Amino acid sequence: QFDAAGTWSPPSEVVADASTRAPRAPDVAMAASGQAVLAWRENGVSQNVPTRATIKVKRMAGGVWQSTDVALVSDLPSPSGGARVQPRVVVNARGDALVIWTQEDNSLRAAVAPASGAWGAPSVVKAADATIFPREVPPIVAMDALGRAWVTWTQAPPGGNPDLYVNRYTAGGWQGATLHENLDGPAESATAPALAMNARGEALVAWHQG
DSSP: OBOTTSOBOOOOOSSOOBTTEEEEEEEEEEOTTSOEEEEEEEEEEETTEEEEEEEEEEEEETTEEOSSOEEEEEEEOOTTTTTTOOOEEEEOTTOOEEEEEEOTTSOEEEEEEOTTSOOOOOEEEEOOOSOBOOTTOOOEEEEOTTSOEEEEEEEBOTTSOOEEEEEEEETTEEOOOEEEEOOOSTTOOEEEEEEEEOTTSOEEEEEEEO
């Protein structure tokens, strides 16, 4: 951790590796107060082969990581060892946090926690279907000062090119996945989405279209 005095602390082990589990794909976000949230995918391991996946989180407050991992969802079907399960975390200035991840069934799920409260049950951001997420581009998420959030991602129908989708979290729920840019041309696709959101809730999405 880098502090305001300009000093890095010595490295510390936040999540232990073990023969029965393999932490992967970490993401971290920090609030203005210095609180932080770490999210990662954890693979079960059977005979040295990754099997099913779990999404876990851990908070840091006062420069100290909590001792217990929190599992947001466990035992995800993961025939590829969780390769498509890529969690992303965002924290706003007061410490509200949101974690979002893909699942092998092509759905998007998310869990939310207030600044000093418990994590809620996972909710569906995008239902399972036959569309395909690019493996190298996890969903992008941003949150405002009041805990409202936007998420954007690209997905492609079987044999088609990626389109751009968005969904908004407000008043404790998701409004619904919306096709934001439909690219029907044979050589058109939406890739590399980026998302920004200010404290008032205004949002901007950018992407490469080719």
